[in-house]
Amino acid sequence: xxxxxRTQQFTNGDVLKILRSIKTVEADxxxxxxxxxxxxxxYFPDVTVRISGxxxxxxxxxxxxxxxxxxxxxxxxxxxxxxxxxxxxxxxxAESGEIPTSRLVYLLLEKSSNQDLFxxxxxxxxxxxxxxxxxxGSLSELKARMPNYFEKSKLANQFLKxxxxxxxxxxxxxISQELxxxxxxxxxxxxxxxxxxxxxxxxxxxxxxxxxxDNYENFMAxxxxxxxxxxxxxxxxxxxxxRREIGKFYLPVLEVVRRKRKxxxxxxxxxxxxVRTRDKQLLEAVLDNLKSVSSGYGGRADAxxxxxxxxxxxxxxxxxxxxGAQQ
Numbered sequence: 561x562x563x564x565x566r567t568q569q570f571t572n573g574d575v576l577k578i579l580r581s582i583k584t585v586e587a588d589x590x591x592x593x594x595x596x597x598x599x600x601x602x603y604f605p606d607v608t609v610r611i612s613g614x615x616x617x618x619x620x621x622x623x624x625x626x627x628x629x630x631x632x633x634x635x636x637x638x639x640x641x642x643x644x645x646x647x648x649x650x651x652x653x654a655e656s657g658e659i660p661t662s663r664l665v666y667l668l669l670e671k672s673s674n675q676d677l678f679x680x681x682x683x684x685x686x687x688x689x690x691x692x693x694x695x696x697g698s699l700s701e702l703k704a705r706m707p708n709y710f711e712k713s714k715l716a717n718q719f720l721k722x723x724x725x726x727x728x729x730x731x732x733x734x735i736s737q738e739l740x741x742x743x744x745x746x747x748x749x750x751x752x753x754x755x756x757x758x759x760x761x762x763x764x765x766x767x768x769x770x771x772x773x774d775n776y777e778n779f780m781a782x783x784x785x786x787x788x789x790x791x792x793x794x795x796x797x798x799x800x801x802x803r804r805e806i807g808k809f810y811l812p813v814l815e816v817v818r819r820k821r822k823x824x825x826x827x828x829x830x831x832x833x834x835v836r837t838r839d840k841q842l843l844e845a846v847l848d849n850l851k852s853v854s855s856g857y858g859g860r861a862d863a864x865x866x867x868x869x870x871x872x873x874x875x876x877x878x879x880x881x882x883x884g885a886q887q
Contacts, residue, residue, distance in 0.1 A: 562696060564664075565645055565653040575651065575668055578635055583622040585609045586634070588661075591686040591729070591736040591743065593627035595662040595679045596637065598747030599669060600624060611740045615858045615867070621649070627661040629858075637664050641860045657860030660687040663698050677702050678754045679747060681709075685719060685729035686736075688815070688863065699725070708756060715758050718780065718812040720819050727758035730812075734776050735769065738808060742769065779809050783816050788825070793882060794845050800826045800881070802874040828877050833866040835859075849884040 568574075582604060587597035589611050597609045607624075619625055619634025629643045630636060638645065639654035639661055652664045662683030666676050681702040684693030693699035702725065703710055709725040717730035736743040746764070755761035762770055786806055788799035799817075803810035811834070814827045818836050826846070827834040833850070837843055843864060847857060850866055857866040872880075 588627035596626040682729040686733040835864040852885040
C-alpha cells in the first residue's frame with residue numbers, strides 16, 4: 561500500500577493551480593530529479609529549470625523543489641526519508657522512501673501518456689526502486705502497456721537485469737551523472753520520440769555522447785577487477801573504496817559490486833561520502849564518527865550521502881570513519 565504525505569488535502573484543481581504558478585524548478589542532479597523536471601517542463605514550458613547537487617535550496621512560493629529539500633517557502637515533491645517534510649509546503653511525499661520523485665510527479669500530473677510512463681519507469685530503476693515499481697508503480701503499468709521494454713537486451717547494465725528497460729535506464733543514469741543539462745534535453749526529447757530499445761536510445765545521442773556510453777560499457781566490462789578495502793566498524797565489516805582511483809564511473813561500480821555481493825559499502829568521494837547499508841546502527845556510527853568533519857547528510861531506504869566540510873585525503877577519511885574525532 562502506497563502511503564503519501566501532503567501538507568494539505570489538495571484537489572486536482574488545487575494542484576493544477578499551484579503548478580501553473582511555478583516559475584522556477586529546482587531539481588536534483590540525478591535522473592530521478594532530472595526526469596521529474598522534464599515532466600514539469602513539458603507541460604509547463606515557461607518554467608526555468610535549475611539542476612544541482614545541492615540537497616537544500618532557497619525558494620519562494622513560485623518554486624517547485626524536486627527530489628530535494630528547501631529552507632524557503634517553495635512547494636516540494638520528494639521521497640527522502642531524512643527530509644523534515646512535515647514543516648514545509650509538501651505537494652506529495654512518499655513516506656516509505658521507496659517511490660521516486662519522478663513517479664510522484666507522474667501521479668501529481670495525472671497524465672497517462674506513454675512518454676510520462678516511460679520516463680517515470682526509468683527513474684524507478686535508476687533510484688534502485690524497481691522492485692516496488694514492478695509491484696505497484698510505473699514499471700508495472702509499463703509492462704502491461706508496452707511489453708517490448710521487457711525483452712532481452714543485447715547490452716549489459718549495472719542493474720544486472722536482462723530486460724531492455726534496465727539498459728535504457730543505465731544509460732540515462734550515467735548521462736545524468738556527468739551531463740545533467742544534456743540529460744534534461746534528452747528527457748524532453750522523449751515527448752517527440754521514445755526509443756523502443758537501448759540501441760535506439762544510443763542512436764538518439766550525439767556522436768560525443770555515443771562515444772561516452774561506449775567508454776562506459778568498456779569500463780563496466782572490467783568492473784570485477786576493482787577491489788574494495790575491508791574495514792571494521794562496530795565489529796562489522798565495511799567495504800570502502802576511494803572513488804578517485806576509478807574515475808568518473810564510480811557510482812555504477814558501487815551499485816554493481818553491492819548487487820553481486822551483499823554487505824555494507826562506503827564510497828569516499830573526496831568532499832562527500834556515499835553509504836549503502838540497511839544496518840541502521842552502522843549508519844548512525846558512521847554519521848557519529850564523521851560529524852566533526854561533515855556538514856550534513858540525506859537519503860532514503862538503504863542509500864545515503866554525507867557532505868564533508870572540506871576535501872580530505874583517503875587516509876584522513878579512514879581515520880575519522882573508524883576513530884571519529886579522537887586523536
